[in-house]
Amino acid sequence: MAAMILGGSDDTLRGIGLRVLSGVFFVGMVSSVKLASPSVPLGQIVFFRSAFALLPLVVFLLWRQEFPAGLRTERPFGHLARSMLGGIAMFTSFAAITRLSVAEAVLLSYLTPIILSLLAVRLLGERLTPARAAGLVLGISGVAIFVAPDLLAEIGRDAAALDLRRLSGIGLSLLTALLTAGALVQIRKLAATESAGAIAFWFAVATSLGGLATWPLGWVWPTPEAAVFLVLAGLTGGFGHIAMTLSFKYAEASAMAPFEYLTLVWTILLDWLVFRSPPGASFLLAVPFLLGASAITFAAGARLQFRRKRR
Template sequence: MSTPRQMPVAHISASAQGKTLWIEQDDTEPLKTLHCPGRTAMSAPLPQVTSLPFLPNEALGITLRILSTLAFALMSVCIKALGDVVPLGQVVFFRSAIALFPLAAYLWWRGDWPGGLRTSRPLGHIGRCLMGAAAMFTSFATIRLLPLAEATMLSYLAPVMLAVLAWALLGERLTARRIAGVALGLAGAAAFCLPAFAGALPDAGGLGVFLGLVTAMLTAGALIQVRRLTLLGEGAGAIAFWFAVVSALCGLTTLPFGWAWPGVAGMMLLVATGLAGGLAHILMTLSFRHADASALAPFEYLSVLWAVALGFAFFAEVPGLAFLVAGPLVLMGAIITRTPRAR
């Protein structure tokens, strides 16, 4: 059995949700890109560090991965708590600009500052960054319009769509396993979206579901661009850093349309959004240094549980029947689509 070689690439995330990614390669299968929800392909693991001595490697990696999912979930809580008082562009700016500080500190600590920011593919970065920034806008809007659990669940459609795009654009094999994953994901999407579009969801639920689907498509497209940049030799630091810069600039372009002073509490939430996103990215990166992707993969799905728990605790949100029916289908589709075959 060949041992997978992990190649760091770069986000974020999503996701918005702010959902991240990494690339795994082995000797028999084409490249596979994995994604972390709520981050919208906003970032991906950065250069790795040596292991810490006080915990076994795998236990430390799993702990860091769990903490990263919690940090991403808390970022979503901050975004939702801001409500409609702060324009989306302003939130995107602070999410991206503030995250540059922990990101730059991490790169400096790794010795990749500023050399790791060089790129020979500026146009490729621009395309990837613009698509990722658009995903961040739609992802944050989805978080505002839908309960946290439902917004998080929809983000897991990104790997399902990625499998189809990789087949259509990159010529990757669409195996029986991936076809089954795509079918489950689409079935879950239909189970959740049809009631929404029929008016079964309150208020702007239908618009939120539509934007969630758009976010998943944009995220999948951004992941394709990240994959291409990585295969062309672009470094993880450059991909992550320039994405944050371009996203901040995209948010800044909305300033003429009016930003708001949200008060001291609102400013604290804006800063916390960026710090939580940046910290989540670094924690996720470190987790892949200490444990294999296969060991960490199950813990990625804790993000849905965090979303359910935090949505109930902070916003009194209770998942509805559509979520309970669609959630398992979408999650199973994501798991099957992105999990390598046992060998």
Template sequence: MPGKTPDSSAGSHAAPMPDLMPEPSPPGVRSGVMLRLLSAGLFVVMSLFVRLATVEAPIGQIVFYRSAFALPPIVAYLMWRRQFPKALKTRQPIGHMKRNLYGGAAMVLSFISLAYLPLALATALGFLAPLLAVPAAMLFLRERPGAVAIGAALTGFAGVVLMLAPAFDGPRLDHDTIIGVAAGLAMAVATAAGRVEIKTLTATEAPGTIAFYFAVLCALGGLASWPFGWITPTGHALAYLVAAGISGGLAHITMTEAMARASVSTQAPFDYTAMLWALILDAVIFGLLPSPVSLAGAFVIAASALVIPLSARFTARSEALESAS
């Protein structure tokens, strides 16, 4: 059950067996999808603040603030669910370490990508993660996504390719674009691996527990970069750093709750809706207007996100008609 306390009967290396577990109910899947949509929007807001902070602050310091200031909303969430502090007890310390290894690497690589690329382009590269998450879920979680989920993920990826095309239109790539794209590609791989670990942990761990340990360990990792040079943030820089942490904490909670309610492969296409928010923020904040090709890609992305719920509704109606006949 989403948000449950850890199962004391689970071993320290317990892993879920999705093929032996009952499928989530339609209301559970719908709530998982809604939470995933909210999470996608919050992650874009977090990315905006991170990009603004990279103008002054080094990456390690941003990682610290992003993680440390994510803790207050996470702890408040656990208290609201009456899981604090008992939910902090875990029987899967190795699982948390693996999740934080992948997630921490993805965070650093994402921030590097945001430092060198426009928000929309950096976000688009992150959409490789849901495409990679579908085969990863099939291989490691024994999920069996249907043709609709696989087709929607591939269609969304085609939209990402359309959005990326204008960035590579020219006689040569500049140095910043090469660094940003390379970091974005590596981030997508690390993110996909992290999502598989999150789904594994949700079998026995509360979502807030997963989010709490991720924030704590990443904050410690960011703090370790202090000897290499931090700034003294004031004014806007301080506001960006704190806002990145709070929005990131809320995004992580909603993402983890979503993963406890619906399969990885079902959620994958809905990540693409974040692209629409990235396009809007790039235009409003940075004055970067998308090309017609990028807009076409955004339309394809949005369409792919609608395939799953429309297909589910059609299937439900067909089953209802068959049972009534």
């Protein structure tokens, strides 16, 4: 009955359910990172997030009979480039989470598909369509609205009102979106010859090593509470990736796209109920611009893929 109401098959509903579940896991990961960050260094958080994500990932690969045979690769430098971009993005995104509310950091992450579409024009030879250009304009407008209070404070020389920590968080989020888009371009190239499991596994290994490399900079012995959050960050991140991977097995990306924005709803509720941080006016004003930009860009990409399939 639910399939008839939503106009899809049972497989499509299963895919949508898995995509929504992956969003819930993602919110769990982000909240665990934020709760651990006051007492645990950034590099140590990255290590635990990546190392403990390997546990569910290896079990998943064993279930799919892709471990260890499916991890062989003929493109180690491609994995290295993807891991460097994604690894730096993980550091900058976690740093942004400590400076912004969870919902603000997630909202700015919706710039990634817009930047990805522009990189695809430059690096993959795709065409800059009017829809992609419109998405870019909306995205830039949304960011401008988002930072408007701090920019107006600077123009008015109101130093007391200028929130440098928030501005640095916005800057880190924008950098994260750029790096993530670059990593996704590299994943597109790798996907032609590499399995999704191999790409995820080697990324987790590389970011674990990257986090471990920060040990000499000063790690701490976490409190029991912080240790729980560190482990949860890894497990929820790993399970979230698995749920997202499985969702594409059952449903097309276009069917799941509207439900991806539920993640923003979960983060707003999380900020409100857990961190006692209700959304501000600039956030609420920026939401339709950034979500609209992301939706337009996604729709343009979906139409392009549909035309390619018909040829």
